Amino acid sequence: MSSLATEPAAPPASVSSPPRPRRRRRLPTVPWLLLSASILILGVLTGYPVVRMLVMSFQEYERAQVMGMPAEWVGFDNYTAILTDSAFWAVLGRSILFMLVAVVLTMVLGTLIALLMMRLGKGLRLLVSVGLLLAWSMPPLSSTTIWGWIFDTQYGLVNNLLTRFTGERWFGHSWLLDPLGFFTILTFIIVWGAIPFVAFTMYAGLSQIPGEVLEAAQLDGAGAFARFRLVMLPYVRTIVTVLVVLSMIWDLKVFPQVYALQDIGGDRQKTNTIGVYIYQMGMGQGHFGTASAIAFVFVAIMLLLSIYYVRRTMKEEEL
Amino acid sequence: MRKNRLVAVTAAASMTLAMGACASGADAADDGGPSTGEVRVWLVGTDTPDEARDYLKTTFEEQNEGSTLVIEEQSWDGLVDKYTTALAGSDAPDVVEVGNTQASAFTSNGYFSEITADEFEELGGSDLLPGFVEAGDWEGAHYALPYYAGSRAVFYSPQLVDGEPPATLDEYVDAAKDMYKKGKFSGMWWPGQDWYNALPFIWENGGYIAEPADDGSWEAGFSTPGGIAGLTQIQDLMLNASNAPADGQETDLQVPFCEGKIGYLSAPTWIQWSINAPEEPESDDGVPGCGSTYGGDLEAFALPGKDGGAAQVFAGGSNIAIAKKSEQRDLAYSALKIMLSDEYQSIIAGIGLIPAKVSLSGDVPQENSIGAAGVEAAAGAKLTPATPKWADVEAQNVLQTQFTRLANGDDVEQVAADIDSQIESILNG
Numbered sequence: 001m002s003s004l005a006t007e008p009a010a011p012p013a014s015v016s017s018p019p020r021p022r023r024r025r026r027l028p029t030v031p032w033l034l035l036s037a038s039i040l041i042l043g044v045l046t047g048y049p050v051v052r053m054l055v056m057s058f059q060e061y062e063r064a065q066v067m068g069m070p071a072e073w074v075g076f077d078n079y080t081a082i083l084t085d086s087a088f089w090a091v092l093g094r095s096i097l098f099m100l101v102a103v104v105l106t107m108v109l110g111t112l113i114a115l116l117m118m119r120l121g122k123g124l125r126l127l128v129s130v131g132l133l134l135a136w137s138m139p140p141l142s143s144t145t146i147w148g149w150i151f152d153t154q155y156g157l158v159n160n161l162l163t164r165f166t167g168e169r170w171f172g173h174s175w176l177l178d179p180l181g182f183f184t185i186l187t188f189i190i191v192w193g194a195i196p197f198v199a200f201t202m203y204a205g206l207s208q209i210p211g212e213v214l215e216a217a218q219l220d221g222a223g224a225f226a227r228f229r230l231v232m233l234p235y236v237r238t239i240v241t242v243l244v245v246l247s248m249i250w251d252l253k254v255f256p257q258v259y260a261l262q263d264i265g266g267d268r269q270k271t272n273t274i275g276v277y278i279y280q281m282g283m284g285q286g287h288f289g290t291a292s293a294i295a296f297v298f299v300a301i302m303l304l305l306s307i308y309y310v311r312r313t314m315k316e317e318e319l
Numbered sequence: 320m321r322k323n324r325l326v327a328v329t330a331a332a333s334m335t336l337a338m339g340a341c342a343s344g345a346d347a348a349d350d351g352g353p354s355t356g357e358v359r360v361w362l363v364g365t366d367t368p369d370e371a372r373d374y375l376k377t378t379f380e381e382q383n384e385g386s387t388l389v390i391e392e393q394s395w396d397g398l399v400d401k402y403t404t405a406l407a408g409s410d411a412p413d414v415v416e417v418g419n420t421q422a423s424a425f426t427s428n429g430y431f432s433e434i435t436a437d438e439f440e441e442l443g444g445s446d447l448l449p450g451f452v453e454a455g456d457w458e459g460a461h462y463a464l465p466y467y468a469g470s471r472a473v474f475y476s477p478q479l480v481d482g483e484p485p486a487t488l489d490e491y492v493d494a495a496k497d498m499y500k501k502g503k504f505s506g507m508w509w510p511g512q513d514w515y516n517a518l519p520f521i522w523e524n525g526g527y528i529a530e531p532a533d534d535g536s537w538e539a540g541f542s543t544p545g546g547i548a549g550l551t552q553i554q555d556l557m558l559n560a561s562n563a564p565a566d567g568q569e570t571d572l573q574v575p576f577c578e579g580k581i582g583y584l585s586a587p588t589w590i591q592w593s594i595n596a597p598e599e600p601e602s603d604d605g606v607p608g609c610g611s612t613y614g615g616d617l618e619a620f621a622l623p624g625k626d627g628g629a630a631q632v633f634a635g636g637s638n639i640a641i642a643k644k645s646e647q648r649d650l651a652y653s654a655l656k657i658m659l660s661d662e663y664q665s666i667i668a669g670i671g672l673i674p675a676k677v678s679l680s681g682d683v684p685q686e687n688s689i690g691a692a693g694v695e696a697a698a699g700a701k702l703t704p705a706t707p708k709w710a711d712v713e714a715q716n717v718l719q720t721q722f723t724r725l726a727n728g729d730d731v732e733q734v735a736a737d738i739d740s741q742i743e744s745i746l747n748g
Contacts, residue, residue, distance in 0.1 A: 064428040066407040067643065153564035154575070177511075177566045177727055263396065265566035268720050283400040284714040285745075286424070 050299070057292035066288070078293035088277075088294065095274040098183060099251040105191045106247050107240070110198025115228070117203045129200075136196035140189075140256040147189050148264040151175040176265035183271070189257050194250065198243055205236035238312075245309035249302055255279070274298055352647030355385035358654050359412040363393045363637065366469070366589060367416075371666040378657050386650055399424060399714045406430045411644035413651035414658070416466055419454045420703045422638045424710030426457035431640040432648055434461040442659045446676045448636075450702055455638045464659065465675035467667045468636035468700070471515070472619040472692035474576070474584040474591070479613065484620035487627050488523050491583070492552060495560040498582040506560035507583040508575060509553075510567030511726030514718035516585045518633045521549035522701060523625040529704045529742055537704065537746035539739035542732070550731045557726040565726035568719075577609035587635065588671040588693040591617055619689040621696040634700030636673070673697045708746045717741045 057078055059071040082088045113132070117125050135143075150157045153174045162170040175181045209232055217231050233240070255275035262268050262276065272280070278298070282291030358379070362372070372390050379388040391412065393401065399421050405411060406425065417425065425431055434442070439461050448465040455463030473484075473491075480498070485491040495506030509516065521527065525545025532538045540546050557565070562580070569586075573593040576584050584590070595617055596608030608614050621629040639658060641651045657663055664674040668682035671693055684690040703709050712718070721738045725731070 062428070063403055063424065063430070066403060067429045069429070153567060172562055172564060174564055174566045174727075177723065265564070267566075267723060268716050279400075280715060283403060284397075285711040286403055286428075 053292045053295055053299075056289055057296050059289050061287075061289035061292070063286040066286075071289075074289070078289050079297070082290060082294050082297070091272050091274055091277045094272070095252055098186070098273060099248055102187055102190050102194070102251040103244060103247045105187065106194045106198055106251075107244060109191065110195045110243075111202050113195065113199040114202035114206055117199070118206055132196035132199055135192060138193070140193065141260055143193060144189055144257045144260040145264075147185060148261060151185055153265065174265060176261065177267065179267060179270040182261065182266040186257060186261055186271075189261070190251060190254060193257075194247060198247070201239060201243055202236065205239040206232060209235045241312055242309065245305060245312075248305055252302065252305075253298075351649035352645070354649070355383065356647045356650055358386065358388045358414065358647065358650045360388060360390050360414040360654055360658075361393050361412045361416060362390055363398060363416045363418070364395050365392070366467070366637070366672065368666065368670050370669075371663055374663055374666060375654070375657055378663075379654050382657070383650060383653055388654060399710050402430070406642050406644060409644070411642045413642060413645040413647060414639065414654050415642055416637045416639050417463060418713075419451055419465075419468075419634070419636045419638050420713060421710045422455050422463045422640070423457065423705070423707040425640070426455060426462040427707035430643055431462040432643050432645065432651075434464060434641075436461075438652065439464075442656060443676050446678050447659075448673070448675055448677060450634060450700070451636060451638060451675070453705070454702065455640065463638035463640035464655070466637040466639040466658065467664075467675055468634060468673035468697060469587045469589070470671075470673050470693040470697040470700070471585060471622065471632050471635070472588050472689060472696055473622050474586060474594070474617055474619045474689070475582060476579075476613040477616055477618055479579060480582050485623055487623050488520070488552075488625045488630060491623055492556060492560070495556060495583055499560040499562075503562075503580065505562045505575070505581045507556060507585065508563050508572065508581045509557050509561040509726070510563040510569055511557065511565040511723040512567060512716075512719040513569040514722050515569065515633045515635060517549075517553050517718075517722055518701070519622055519630040520553050521546055522631040524549040524552065526550075529746055537706065537743060539742040539746075541735040541738045541742075547731060547735055550725065550735055553722070554725045554728075554731055558728060566723045571606075573606070573608050573614075577607075577613055579613050585622060588619070588689060591619075591689050592670065617689065618687075619692040621692045621699075624699070629695045629699045631699045631701045632696050634697070634702050704746065706746055708748070711745050712742055715741075715745065717745070 056071075058073060058075060059065070060074050060077075061071050065071045113128070117128055120128065149155075151159075153159070153172060153176075156175075158175070159170040159173055162168070162173075175185060213231060214227060217227050222230065253275055254273060258271070258273050258276050259279065262271060268280075274294070278291050278295050281294060282288050360375070376388050376390065380386065393416075395418070398418065402415065402417065402421075402425060406415065407430070442464060448468055451465030451468060452461065455461060455465070475484075485494050498504055498506035518528070521541065526543050526549045527540035527546070529537045529539040541550065557563075563575070571593075572584060572586050572590055573596075575581055576594055592608075593606060594608050595610045595614035596606065597610045598607050600607050622632055624630040639655060641648060641655060645651045659675055661676070661679060664676055664679050665682045668674040668679055669684065671683060671690055673680060673693070674682060680694060683694055685694065717738065721734050721741075724734050724737075
């Protein structure tokens with residue numbers, strides 16, 4: 001990586017050589033010029049909001065301040081308030097638990113579909129790909145609404161089918177009312193929407209594995225599972241890491257699906273995840289200071305996850 | 320009120336985008352703003368009839384040569400969230416409708432332009448609905464004025480319900496439970512999230528939502544003996560008289576009613592237009608009703624009180640205000656004046672809403688039982704606690720969530736304690 005910035009004539013830094021008169025480093029203009037556009041966009045769209053949020057998290061910022069009243073500095077009050085609030089920890093714990101379940105399911109099912117695609121003929125593989133793409137391209141709000149209809153208490157497909165097949169009366173049974181039911185349906189929606197990406201990426205990775213290696217393993221007597229575990233997985237290890245970290249981040253910050261599903265039914269207090277909790281605190285109740293503090297704690301957690309991901313990819317590139 | 324929510328939100332969003340470009344052309348306001356321009360009026364939900372919308376647009380454009388008026392429909396869902404940011408932005412609308420219980424969240428934080436005493440007199444003064452004027456006041460000044468009041472009545476079809484309307488609240492409960500025993504039939508319809516219909520039971524039994532204590536803090540009253548009695552009655556009805564979904568919302572009530580499976584339906588009076596609409600909607604965005612069956616002979620009565628007479632019901636309705644950030648206050652005021660004119664308010668009264676002016680209440684059609692029931696119920700109407708923080712209770716869906724628990728069979732006293740502690744923590748927070 002670092003060699004990119006230095007001149008090609010200069011010897012690599014690691015090689016020990018007698019100290020030469022230090023040449024003044026020229027600022028590499030072209031790379032920076034090329035970077036400037038993205039730095040500007042990131043600075044305006046991501047940098048400024050993050051700084052603003054950080055500032056707001058140390059202020060008492062309510063609706064009146066939105067309209068231009070000067071905001072009062074309150075130090076770490078917002079942070080103390082949320083870190084001592086059991087509701088915040090409940091929401092955070094719930095979000096993490098949900099994330100873990102969703103990530104495991106997404107990875108397992110996505111990988112299975114990728115393996116399936118490797119075995120399929122051309123026509124069927126195209127069919128599966130189109131199906132996956134459709135699920136992938138569905139806007140989350142639309143898909144949540146449709147899943148909501150499927151599980152509708154009064155007129156839903158699921159209750160209708162259950163009534164027809166069990167002979168018992170399922171109309172009026174609410175699937176969302178019980179938090180466990182709510183999160184089961186939410187998991188359906190999220191996992192269903194996340195599988196295509198995992199499946200495609202895994203398929204791309206798995207299909208790059210040289211056939212000879214697998215053949216050799218087979219000749220050596222490795223069964224299908226052993227081949228997958230001992231040969232295929234090590235080949236795609238980096239891809240799996242990236243997918244897991246990305247999925248963790250996506251599933252932790254999930255918002256539209258939860259927000260829309262809460263609108264359809266269920267107990268908000270028992271089903272809040274961190275995304276909607278921040279929204280309710282800020283936009284809903286107008287406590288922008290507190291909401292910013294929660295958001296910042298959340299950003300810190302996400303950064304920890306991302307740093308692992310970034311370091312990992314850096315390492316892989318160095319290899 | 321919330322039907323076709325998704326469509327409405329999408330439409331509103333795209334309209335906002337489209338209009339944003341035009342509105343920003345207006346010059347910055349130094350005093351009353353430019354003399355011509357485009358005024359954007361935000362109406363919420365579908366309550367305002369098309370006739371009134373057309374009247375507003377035509378009259379405004381006649382009176383203000385060269386100016387145009389655009390109505391952008393908003394959705395009740397998430398309204399407080401939306402206004403919090405939209406009214407603070409540089410692209411704020413000029414005139415906005417807001418729920419009467421939500422108004423103080425904005426009046427107290429400087430979101431609305433003050434209506435001077437002279438303007439107040441010109442717009443109707445003491446003829447304006449007093450409770451709604453109060454809801455739009457802040458620290459002695461007027462900010463949001465009454466727009467209309469909704470009113471609730473209990474609807475039924477004589478094809479399904481026999482006999483006279485009940486005379487007391489207890490008779491009403493018993494009648495609904497008796498009908499439920501027929502099987503596959505809801506004596507009354509009570510989706511779990513419906514808290515508007517629950518309040519009369521709390522008030523009639525002597526409970527209250529929240530009242531100011533001596534030290535100025537708010538004290539919630541669902542755990543008082545009256546509150547518990549009310550909640551017990553509510554749960555009894557939810558479990559033993561209603562087949563509505565325990566976590567359902569009070570939306571599209573005409574659908575279950577038209578199935579012929581509901582005895583009593585307590586709802587805003589405008590629901591009659593959805594119920595007795597034709598089965599095949601006349602327009603593309605129309606909603607099918609059942610005008611030829613159960614909607615054809617619709618009757619209504621005011622919810623009876625504990626000791627007879629009309630019960631104290633929740634006074635829902637809307638206020639109307641000029642956004643502080645409106646860049647053309649003079650034009651916005653001229654639109655507001657039309658919306659509070661006798662002609663405009665008579666159109667509002669014509670569909671069964673209670674007009675913003677007391678002197679026009681006679682314009683609400685009284686020839687059938689529905690109009691009469693609406694006016695009778697409005698007389699005993701009550702409001703939610705008068706504090707800007709109440710909007711946060713609504714925005715957090717505290718009551719919706721807790722009533723859902725009741726409908727699910729949770730312990731009444733536990734639910735009451737939870738409601739009280741949540742309301743107190745928000746109002747005193």
